[in-house]
Each structure stands twice: as structure tokens, then as C-alpha cells.
Amino acid sequence: MDQMFSKFQPVALSLFRFITGLLLFQFGVAKLLKFPSGTMFEKVELFSLIGAAGTLELILGGLLMIGLFSRIVAFILAGEMAFAYFIGHFPKGFYPLLNNGSLAIALCFACLYLATSGPGPISVDAAMGKR
Known part of the structure; x- marks a missing residue:
């Protein structure tokens, strides 16, 4: 079972x-729009x-979708989401379920993972050979 699923890992990452x-x-x-x-x-x-957050999300989110400069873009977005959580959500309460910060936390750690794992094989970075 593990071998069957693991062969799809690179595409799932993309x-x-x-x-x-x-x-x-x-x-x-x-x-913004x-x-x-x-x-x-x-x-x-x-x-x-x-x-400013919207500008980062629009431009860097677009770059992340196509997989261009993926690691640095994901790292910046992880920082932006951490900043968004602690500035916008955490002051409203400790629990993410109650302060509506669950998505900011999930996106922060998703981007942190992408910064460390790279873009996957279906990306502009991979096509340019920047793995």
C-alpha cells in the first residue's frame, strides 16, 4: 500500500x-480587486x-501557483501568515477555533512545508532546472 501511494507523492506535492x-x-x-x-x-x-498583505497574497500566491521561485515565495508567505495570525487573530483570543485563525495557521505551516520541500515536478522551477 505504501509503495502504491508513494509513487504519486511528487505529483501530489505539485x-x-x-x-x-x-x-x-x-x-x-x-x-485588492x-x-x-x-x-x-x-x-x-x-x-x-x-x-499590503493582499498585494503579497496576490503576487506571491500567483507565483506559488505556477511554481516560480517557489521556496523563497513560500517562505515569505509563511512569514506573512504568521504575522497575520499574531496581529489579526491572536489578540481576539487564545484558541484558533474561537479567534478564526485556523486558516492562517494552516497556510503558515503549508507554506513552511513548501519552502522546505520545493515545488514538485510540475512547476516552472522544475522546468527551468532549479530544483
């Missing part, structure tokens, strides 16, 4: 990287702390 980037990218789109309308980010200004 898919994990893409989905993690997509999740971050959608927050950047919501914060106000899409979809009616989200909690309707009043975010570009030159604010949340606007």
Missing part, C-alpha cells in the same frame, strides 16, 4: 503547492496593512 497558492491568491483578489463582492474585504485600502 498539486498541494498549486492549491496553497490558489487559496492565498483568492484572498489577494478579494482584498474586491471580487467577489460582499466579502469582508470591501473597505480595504491599498496603502494599509491589509492592502
